[in-house]
Amino acid sequence: MTKNERSMTRREDAVRSFPAGRPEEILTPSADIVETPESFVLMLDMPGVTRESLTVSMEQNVLKVKGTVGELPHNGGEMLFREIRAAGYDRTFNIGEGVDRDRIDAAYEQGVLTVTLPKREEMKPREISIR
Amino acid sequence: MLVRFGRYPATRSVFDDISSFERDIDTLFGSFLGTGREYAPQGGPAMDMSDHGEELHLVAELPGVRKEDVKVSIHDGVLTLSGERQESSLPENAAWVRNELWRGSFSRAIRLPYLVDAGRVKAELTNGILSVVLPKAEEARPKEIRIR
Numbered sequence: 001m002t003k004n005e006r007s008m009t010r011r012e013d014a015v016r017s018f019p020a021g022r023p024e025e026i027l028t029p030s031a032d033i034v035e036t037p038e039s040f041v042l043m044l045d046m047p048g049v050t051r052e053s054l055t056v057s058m059e060q061n062v063l064k065v066k067g068t069v070g071e072l073p074h075n076g077g078e079m080l081f082r083e084i085r086a087a088g089y090d091r092t093f094n095i096g097e098g099v100d101r102d103r104i105d106a107a108y109e110q111g112v113l114t115v116t117l118p119k120r121e122e123m124k125p126r127e128i129s130i131r
Numbered sequence: 132m133l134v135r136f137g138r139y140p141a142t143r144s145v146f147d148d149i150s151s152f153e154r155d156i157d158t159l160f161g162s163f164l165g166t167g168r169e170y171a172p173q174g175g176p177a178m179d180m181s182d183h184g185e186e187l188h189l190v191a192e193l194p195g196v197r198k199e200d201v202k203v204s205i206h207d208g209v210l211t212l213s214g215e216r217q218e219s220s221l222p223e224n225a226a227w228v229r230n231e232l233w234r235g236s237f238s239r240a241i242r243l244p245y246l247v248d249a250g251r252v253k254a255e256l257t258n259g260i261l262s263v264v265l266p267k268a269e270e271a272r273p274k275e276i277r278i279r
Contacts, residue, residue, distance in 0.1 A: 033228035034221055043219060045232055047194040047259030072190050073262050077181030080244060084179045084192055111194035111259015112232075 023082070029065070029089040029113075037125050040099070040117040046089045047111035048072065053088075056106045056115055063093045065113065098123035175212070175239025176261075184273055187245065187265040194259035195219070195232065201256060203263055205249045212261070213238035245271040 029044040042063075046054075049067035057064045068088040098119050105116045179190045191212060193201060201214040215236040246268035254263045 030231040030233070032219070032230055032232045034225040035228050036222045036225050040228070041222065041225070043195075043232060045194040045259070047192045049258065070258075072179060072260070073188050073264075074179060074181040074190070077183040077188055080180040080182055080187075082179050083177040084190065085177070108258070110196065110256075111192075 023069070023085050023087045025085045026088045026090050027086045028091050031091065037119075039119055040095075042093070042113075042115040042117070044089070044091065044113045044115075045111065046108075046113050048086070049089060049108070049111070049113075051108060054108055054113065056104070056113070058095075058101050058104065061095050061097065063095050063115070063117070064090075065092075065115070066090050067113070175237050178212075178239070178241070180241075180244075182244070185267060187243065187247065187267065189261075189263040189265065191261040191263075192259065193256065193261050195234070196256070196259070198256045201254075201261065203252070203254050203261075205243070205247065205252065205265075208243050208246065209240050210243055210263075210265075211238065211240045247271070 029046050031045075032043040034041050042065075044065060046065075046067050048069040050070040053066075053068035053070075055064075055066045066089065069086050072084065095117065099117045100120045103118045105118075107114050176191045176193055178192075179188075181188045189210070193214070193216075196214055196216045200217065201212070204211050204213075213236070216234045218234055219232075243265065247265040248268050251266045252263060254261060256262075
C-alpha cells in the first residue's frame, strides 16, 4: 500500500464516522457572572450566533438568553471531521428581585454575549454615616 | 453550585441557574465521550473540516479571542492553530459569582489530508468563529483524465 492509498483509506473512514448536514444540538452556553456594587455582569460563550436570532428577555424574575448559530462555511463540501456541535444556545437564569429590569443592557462581541443587569437602588451597598 | 468569593457577598441568592442540573449532566457525559464543548486547554478548540474539491475549509470555535491573538501556521503538512484567550477586562471592584468560561492559551495541530498552497491560505475571525480556506496544492487537486 502506498502512502497515498493509506491516507485515502483513512480519509474515507473519517467521512463515514461523521454525520453530514448541520449540527442540531441546542447547547447550554458556558457563563461567567461577576458582581460589582452597581450591577451584575453575565458573559456567555455563544460563538457563531447571528445577531438577528439573538434574544435576551426577562419574564418575572427569569432571564432567558437564546441564539441560533449561523451557517458555517461547509456548504457543498464533504465533511472530513466534525466537532462543532452547537446549532444554537439556550440558557435561563433565575434572578432575584434586586435587578432594575428597565436598564438591562446586552452586547454581542467576538462570539461572547455580555448582559449587564444594574441593581435596583435599594440593593446597592450603602455606607451609613455615624452621627 | 453557587460559588461566591470576593468583597461583595450577596444580600440574597441572586443567581440560581435553572439549567445547572441539566448542564452538569451534559458536562459529565461530554467528558466521558470526549466531545464536551468546554474544551480543555490541552484539547484545543473544537474544529470542523470539509473538502470542497479545490480547497479545504477549516472552522474553529474561538469565542472571546481577539484577531490579533490567533496564529495559524502550516508546516510540513501540519496546520497549527494557537493563540490566547485573554482575561476579560472586569469592572473595578468586581467579584466572581460564577466562572465557567475558559481562558488562557491554546494550541492544536492537525495533519492536513492534502498538500495545500500555504501562500494562498485565507483566515477570518467573525463572531468567535474562525474560518480558514486552504487551497489545495496543484498536485492535490482533483483532475479528470481524458481517455484517448
